[in-house]
Amino acid sequence: MSSETKQILTTDGIPLEVSLKKAEKKNKIKAFLLVAPLLLFLFITYVFPIGEMFTRSVDDKMITNMLPKTFKAMEKWDGKELPPEEVFDGFYSDYKVLIENQTQGKLGQRLNKEKNGFNSITKKLMRQIKRNKIDESQSIKQQIMKIHKRWRDVEYWQAIKRTAPPYTMAKYLKGMDMYLAADGSIAQVDEDRRIHRILWLRTLEIALFVTIFCFLMGYPIAHLLATLPMKYSNLLMICVLLPFWTSLLVRTASWMILLQQQGVVNDFFVMIGLVADDSRPEMMYNKVGTYVAMTQILLPFMVLPLYSVMKTISPSLMRAGKSLGGTPFIAFWKVYFPLTIPGIGAGCLLVFILAIGYYITPALVGGASGTLISNQIAYHMKTTLDWSFASAMGLMLLSGVLVIYWIYNKLVGVDNIKLG
Amino acid sequence: MALPTYTETRYRIWHYFYIAICTFVFFFLIAPLFVIFPLSFNAEEFLVFSEGMKRLDPDAFSFRWYHEMVYGTKNPWGLAAKNSFIIAIFATIGSIILGTLAALGLSSRHMPYKGLIMAVLISPMIVPLIISGVAIFFFMAKVGLAATHTGIVMAHIILGTPFVVITVTATLSGFDHSVTRAASSLGSNPVNTFMKITLPLILPGVISGGLFAFVTSFDEVVVVLFLAGLENTTIPVQMWTGLREQLSPTILAVATCLIILSTLILVTAELLRRRSERLRGINR
Numbered sequence: 287m288s289s290e291t292k293q294i295l296t297t298d299g300i301p302l303e304v305s306l307k308k309a310e311k312k313n314k315i316k317a318f319l320l321v322a323p324l325l326l327f328l329f330i331t332y333v334f335p336i337g338e339m340f341t342r343s344v345d346d347k348m349i350t351n352m353l354p355k356t357f358k359a360m361e362k363w364d365g366k367e368l369p370p371e372e373v374f375d376g377f378y379s380d381y382k383v384l385i386e387n388q389t390q391g392k393l394g395q396r397l398n399k400e401k402n403g404f405n406s407i408t409k410k411l412m413r414q415i416k417r418n419k420i421d422e423s424q425s426i427k428q429q430i431m432k433i434h435k436r437w438r439d440v441e442y443w444q445a446i447k448r449t450a451p452p453y454t455m456a457k458y459l460k461g462m463d464m465y466l467a468a469d470g471s472i473a474q475v476d477e478d479r480r481i482h483r484i485l486w487l488r489t490l491e492i493a494l495f496v497t498i499f500c501f502l503m504g505y506p507i508a509h510l511l512a513t514l515p516m517k518y519s520n521l522l523m524i525c526v527l528l529p530f531w532t533s534l535l536v537r538t539a540s541w542m543i544l545l546q547q548q549g550v551v552n553d554f555f556v557m558i559g560l561v562a563d564d565s566r567p568e569m570m571y572n573k574v575g576t577y578v579a580m581t582q583i584l585l586p587f588m589v590l591p592l593y594s595v596m597k598t599i600s601p602s603l604m605r606a607g608k609s610l611g612g613t614p615f616i617a618f619w620k621v622y623f624p625l626t627i628p629g630i631g632a633g634c635l636l637v638f639i640l641a642i643g644y645y646i647t648p649a650l651v652g653g654a655s656g657t658l659i660s661n662q663i664a665y666h667m668k669t670t671l672d673w674s675f676a677s678a679m680g681l682m683l684l685s686g687v688l689v690i691y692w693i694y695n696k697l698v699g700v701d702n703i704k705l706g
Numbered sequence: 707m708a709l710p711t712y713t714e715t716r717y718r719i720w721h722y723f724y725i726a727i728c729t730f731v732f733f734f735l736i737a738p739l740f741v742i743f744p745l746s747f748n749a750e751e752f753l754v755f756s757e758g759m760k761r762l763d764p765d766a767f768s769f770r771w772y773h774e775m776v777y778g779t780k781n782p783w784g785l786a787a788k789n790s791f792i793i794a795i796f797a798t799i800g801s802i803i804l805g806t807l808a809a810l811g812l813s814s815r816h817m818p819y820k821g822l823i824m825a826v827l828i829s830p831m832i833v834p835l836i837i838s839g840v841a842i843f844f845f846m847a848k849v850g851l852a853a854t855h856t857g858i859v860m861a862h863i864i865l866g867t868p869f870v871v872i873t874v875t876a877t878l879s880g881f882d883h884s885v886t887r888a889a890s891s892l893g894s895n896p897v898n899t900f901m902k903i904t905l906p907l908i909l910p911g912v913i914s915g916g917l918f919a920f921v922t923s924f925d926e927v928v929v930v931l932f933l934a935g936l937e938n939t940t941i942p943v944q945m946w947t948g949l950r951e952q953l954s955p956t957i958l959a960v961a962t963c964l965i966i967l968s969t970l971i972l973v974t975a976e977l978l979r980r981r982s983e984r985l986r987g988i989n990r
Contacts, residue, residue: 318811321811321812328830527972532739642834663837664836677840691829
């Protein structure tokens with residue numbers, strides 16, 4: 287018997303297998319079409335703009351576009367001694383074009399960032415060209431070199447050559463307090479100017495400790511909520527859910543009131559005689575404020591996943607542990623605790639992810655020593671307007687978060703996130 | 707929680723210690739919200755309890771700051787509240803429509819690359835707001851929607867849809883697909899089936915997702931700070947400016963109103979959750 291005779295046909299005479307595949311494909315397309323609007327919307331307004339942050343952060347085309355002839359001529363130059371005549375010719379004609387377009391100032395500023403002293407010598411060159419002091423029938427190289435001794439210094443030409451590639455990693459290096467040295471190697475910034483590394487470490491430290499505090503405070507109450515009878519636990523659950531639903535700014539404002547020097551917490555300390563009235567400790571605008579406020583704000587995100595896991599653990603397991611001769615502590619440690627590990631993982635990862643990107647609370651109660659990397663990003667977006675640096679730092683933070691998100695997805699699964 | 711009579715003393719002590727810790731944590735969670743109420747009735751201009759308030763002197767309390775919030779000259783709260791509600795309502799509608807459709811697709815067993823697509827759809831909830839803010843700002847500036855209501859609504863749809871997707875997918879996980887097939891076999895077209903059969907059944911999930919989206923938009927400040935012009939100021943933006951610059955008790959009056967609002971939302975969300983659990987038969 288051949289296989290064809292075994293084939294089952296539908297009423298239209300099409301093999302069932304083909305017909306089924308067609309129907310499956312139709313269903314697949316149908317399902318995808320339902321997701322498509324949101325997916326498309328997110329890609330256009332969200333995913334691509336994040337990608338654009340990357341191009342913005344590595345973009346260094348400005349000089350590449352300003353000095354095309356110079357870089358063409360520099361291709362043949364080995365970069366060890368002063369460049370040949372053609373490079374000077376190229377630079378001279380490029381620079382003349384820039385003067386005509388009145389954009390020569392930008393070149394000077396940008397080159398000055400690469401090597402100090404460029405601004406003044408490019409200005410000098412500009413004045414010479416504007417006064418028609420340069421005779422194009424003579425050697426351009428000799429005339430430029432005569433304008434200022436720095437034009438005779440090979441290091442300045444090497445600096446120009448370094449700006450040739452249209453892309454740069456400089457912003458990322460700057461985010462880690464490093465820079466590209468003159469010989470192309472990666473060097474460390476002077477010790478007293480390493481501000482970003484401190485911020486990264488502080489962000490990690492605060493996120494880590496907030497996670498630990500949330501865990502230490504969240505575990506007992508999640509356990510209590512899960513073991514109490516429904517009518518009591520529902521009431522206590524409000525204590526967790528009301529802060530969860532309340533505006534972040536309201537909660538931050540209440541901490542600002544509580545923690546200020548004349549605030550309620552300090553009043554209480556004075557009342558019980560812990561501190562003297564005239565030496566009230568500063569609890570806001572420093573790390574303490576950030577820790578306290580962030581722990582309270584993120585605590586519900588720890589309690590809810592823990593609670594949903596603990597709710598599924600049968601109380602008879604603990605009783606069995608005890609009846610088999612374990613003390614309550616051993617029964618808890620050997621039976622109950624291992625069963626709650628999925629909840630601990632979910633809660634800790636969620637709190638850590640949220641804490642590492644926190645912005646509002648540290649900005650309001652953190653002061654100078656309690657601010658995080660997010661505050662630095664906002665500072666560069668709004669104040670210095672160095673958007674490419676802000677993008678680079680944002681992406682460095684994002685890559686860290688995505689790694690944790692990936693782990694979270696592996697451990698918990700994003701489709702298992704529960705809300706409330 | 708009563709302890710059995712045979713409990714040893716050390717476990718008894720441990721148990722009371724545990725209750726004490728829990729009490730402290732619950733107090734830590736909820737007490738900060740209550741400090742706002744009395745202070746918002748402060749008759750004076752400072753954000754501390756005055757001597758009069760400590761003595762419960764009636765003269766130390768007043769509605770002064772509520773009056774200021776509503777009738778104050780040049781006060782920004784009216785415009786901010788109007789903007790906040792308009793933006794939040796439109797963002798909620800957008801999130802519900804896009805999120806529910808996507809959740810319906812994702813719950814189909816025919817959906818290809820389910821895990822990957824879900825991860826992308828949820829990402830705005832996970833990515834730090836400051837990064838979302840920067841990216842969305844670049845996009846809105848490029849298409850000329852920065853400092854417009856439309857731009858902010860779109861930004862809040864991005865941030866709000868993950869919640870709708872999550873809650874509706876959860877509701878659909880207990881959904882019996884044979885009822886929609888029954889409707890189709892009785893001659894109903896897909897739109898009619900959705901409106902008459904599917905939607906009423908998943909409505910609790912849709913509404914609670916919508917509540918999340920509403921609160922997200924209503925409370926969101928980081929992205930709005932990047933996008934908003936003077937005309938688009940919202941309540942959170944005003945609170946942010948107020949907390950940074952001139953700390954006035956008017957903020958506490960606003961905060962009290964917001965706490966009342968969030969209590970209402972909490973009650974609605976809880977009722978919906980219980981109803982949905984009852985419908986899905988997971989009432990424990």
